[in-house]
Amino acid sequence: MKFTRKANANWKGTGMEGKGTISTQSKTLDNAQLSFKTRFEQGVGTNPEELVAAGHAGCFTMQLSFLLSEKDYTPGNLDTEAQITFEDGSITHIKLILTGEVDNISEQEFKEIAQKAKEICPISKLLNTDITLEASLV
Structure with missing residues (x-):
C-alpha cells in the first residue's frame, strides 16, 4: 500500500x-x-510538537489494534497519551502512556504486543528521539 x-x-x-x-x-x-x-507559551491554536504527539499517539494506538487483532484479541478500549519533551531546540523524548481494556489477555502479553507496536509504528520509526512506553490494562 x-x-x-x-x-x-x-x-x-x-x-x-x-x-x-x-x-x-x-x-x-x-x-x-x-x-x-x-x-x-499559552495561546489559542496549535504547535508542531502537539501535532507530532497527536500523530504518534494515533499511529501507535492503531498499530496496536492491528497487532492485537492478529492475535485474535478485540480491544474494548485503547487510550494513549503521547508526551513530547522539547528542550534546547530539539525533541529529546516522547513518552507514550497507554491504558487498555482487552478481554482474555495477560498483562505480560499486552505489554509485549504494545512494545512491538511502539517499535513498528511508522511514526515511531520516523522520529529520531528516545521513545518510552508505559502500558497497563484496566
Missing part, C-alpha cells in the same frame, strides 16, 4: 511577533492558528 498525505503551513512576520496557520488535506485542521505563544 502506498499513499501520500499533505498539510500546509503559512507564516507571516517574524518568529516572535508573526502569526501563521496550519491546514490538513482532510480539513480536520483548517487554518488552525500557529504563533510563538501557541508554541512556547
Whole structure:
C-alpha cells in the first residue's frame, strides 16, 4: 500500500511577533492558528510538537489494534497519551502512556504486543528521539 498525505503551513512576520496557520488535506485542521505563544507559551491554536504527539499517539494506538487483532484479541478500549519533551531546540523524548481494556489477555502479553507496536509504528520509526512506553490494562 502506498499513499501520500499533505498539510500546509503559512507564516507571516517574524518568529516572535508573526502569526501563521496550519491546514490538513482532510480539513480536520483548517487554518488552525500557529504563533510563538501557541508554541512556547499559552495561546489559542496549535504547535508542531502537539501535532507530532497527536500523530504518534494515533499511529501507535492503531498499530496496536492491528497487532492485537492478529492475535485474535478485540480491544474494548485503547487510550494513549503521547508526551513530547522539547528542550534546547530539539525533541529529546516522547513518552507514550497507554491504558487498555482487552478481554482474555495477560498483562505480560499486552505489554509485549504494545512494545512491538511502539517499535513498528511508522511514526515511531520516523522520529529520531528516545521513545518510552508505559502500558497497563484496566
